[in-house]
Amino acid sequence: MESVLLQARKACPFLNVNNTAALRQLNNKSSGLLTKANQCPVMGAAIQTRGLHTTKKVMEEKTEPKHFEYENFYKTMLDKKHNDKSYRYFNNINRLAKKFPRAHLARPKDEVTVWCANDYLGMGANPILIETMKKTLDRYGAGAGGTRNIAGNADLHLQLESELADLHHTEGALVFSSCMVANDATLSTLGSKMPDCVIFSDALNHASMIEGIRHSKAEKHIFRHNDVEHLEQLLQSVDINRPKIIAFESVYSMCGSIAPIHKFVELAKKYNAITFLDEVHAVGIYGPRGAGITEHLDFDLNAASPHRGNGSIMDEIDIYTGTLGKSFGVVGGYIAGSSQFIDMIRSYxxxxxxxxxxxxxxxxxGRECVKYLKNSNVERRKQQLNARTVKARLAELGIPVVPNSSHIVPILLGDAASAKIASDGLLNEYGIYVQSINAPTVPVGHERLRITPSPGHTPEMIDHLVESLDDIWNRYGFKRVADYEAEGGRCDIGSKDAPKFSPIWTDEQLNYNMPAIEESQQKTSAV
Incomplete structure (x- = not known):
């Protein structure tokens, strides 16, 4: 220390006039020596220069941007899905047209029975539809050539839209690439173009409707599923003169519930609203001509007088949406309504x-399939009878089916991991394909298998399904109806207050026949 000070005193007048004890005392005081150094014309300048460099370096270190790690982001998002067991696995399923409802896996020799397809009536394999498509492909080629306003507006499109308008008793219809697009485009356009619009949406509405409402940026209110009183409370909170849309589905595909359409129509009239009804999971299946639940509600009337103005509830729905990709066997979506409404959506x-x-x-x-199902009850009848049989057989075993009046058979597991185990077990050990359904498609705790019986499922296939499910439930100890009863119930299973459901197709309606068409269908199948 002494030798260092000796050298420093030679260069610094301040150090030269202060002894070692005084310097130590200054150094012990808070910033005392540093204060003196800053007063020095030499050291002060040096400290200031060094400080600027240090500050700049620190600032550069703090503000230097780090590159965004894209791959890490993807992995983090996927890890979330894996951790909460909601990651979606896509099986390699190749449906066999000549063996419906059979399909093969990645290896053609590995065949399974499909029990969860939305081709509810097996029309995707119907010879009438396939032959029509082959002839059209030979004549017109593969693609449409462009958008409808450029090169893709053919007479076939207009004929299909005419058939769909006739099916729903409306003035017009418009075909889209899918019903996801149809719902999104229609609701977003209406909600954004109608001034000060308010949209009322059922809590279980499909993602396509949710997206359309979100994209519209219109004010929205969500009412509890099928809850008429809650909807009315929300309607009362809004000025009656504002434009309003009540958006709901006829059949909810994950639980099989059916909307109280009459009551929703009454509220729409009372509160100056229009109705937006998604019949995606009902068209082709319900009604004497396959127009959906709305047609089915006045079955006899619509069978005798299938046209607009017959006094049925069909006349009271403002906007219908449907799909060609389920019961009608192909792909595409559509809307149906008044001619001015259709033209407005087409234009905007x-x-x-x-x-x-x-x-x-x-x-x-699609056109051929719509025409055919307007006149054939064979497929609808077989499907409904098979759905009844499957539900009854599972009830005998206490396997928990979410109760409903429709063709959907939702089997409750209650958590994502169990649903995946059940699905994998059925596929790998029993040759049965039923995809598990997880959040966000259903709420957490409501995970399930969703079974959709078709007219192509034979009694032997039904026996195999029921026995396989019973084996899986026994092996893994999955909850049965009695277990849910002990817990107080879930999803209307085992609940004392659960409503009672009867099939929407009555016995009398199932015996409704169209002899000429059924005979034609049998001849076609024989070919």
């Missing part, structure tokens, strides 16, 4: 204007 909806038109073969197949 980006989802329609800027999307390439459906290919001619698809449109021709």
């Amino acid at each position: 909806a980006p989802g329609f204007i800027f999307t390439t038109s459906l290919p001619p073969a698809i449109v021709a197949g």
Whole structure:
């Protein structure tokens, strides 16, 4: 220390006049020596220069941007899905047209029975539809050639839209690439174009409707599922003169529940609203001509007088949406309503204007299928009878089916891991394909298997399904109806206050026949 000070005193006048004890005393005081150094013309300048460099370096270290790690972000998001067991696995399923409802896996020799398809009536394998599509493909080629306003507006599209308008007793219809697009485009266009619009949406509405409402940026109110009183409370909170849309589905595909359509229509009239009804999981299946639940509600009337103005509830729905991709066997979506409404959406909806038109073969197949199912009850009858049989057999074993009046058979597991185990076990050990359904498609705790019996499922296939499910439930100790009863119930299973359900197709309606068409269908199948 002494030698260091000796050298420093030679260069610094301040150090030269202060002894070692005084310097130590200054150093012990808070910032005392540093204060003196800053007063020095030499040291002060040096400290200031060094401080600037240090500050700049610190600032550079703090503000230097770190590159965004894209792959890490993807992994983090996927890890969330894996951790909460909601990650979606897509099985390699190749449906066999000549063996419906059979399909093969990645290896063609590995065949399974499909029990969860939305081709509810097996029309995707119907010879009438397939032959029509083959002929159209040979004549018009594969693609449509562009959007509807450029090169994709063929006579086939217009014929299909005419058939759909007739099916729903409306003035017009408009075909989209899918019903996801149809719902999104229609609700977003209406909600954004109608001034000060308010949309009332059922809590279990499909993602396509939710997206359309979100994209519209309109004010929205969500009412509890099928809750008429809650909907009315929400309607009362809004000025009656504001434009309003009540958006709901007829059949909810994950639980099989059916909307109280009459009551919703009454509220729409009372509060100056229009109705937006998604019949996606009902068209082709319900009603004497396959128009859906709304047609089915006045079955005899619509069977005798299938046209607008017959006094049925069909006349009271403002907007219908449906799909060609389920019971009608192909792909595509549509809306139906008044001619001015259809023209307005055609003119303003980006989802329609800027999307390439459906290919001619698809449109021709869809048209043929709609025409056919207007006149055939064979497929609907077999499907409903098979759905009744499956529900009854599972009830005998206490396997927990969410009760409903529709063709959907939802089997409750209650957690994602169990649903995956059940699905994998059925596929790998029993040759049965039933996909597990997890959040966000259903709420957490409501995970399930969703079974959809079709007219193609034989009694032997039903026996195998029921026995396989019973084996899986025994092996893994999955909850049965009695277990849910002991807990107080869940999803209307085992609940003392659960409503009672009867099939929407009555015995009398199932015996409704169309002899000429059924005979024609049998001849076609024989070919």
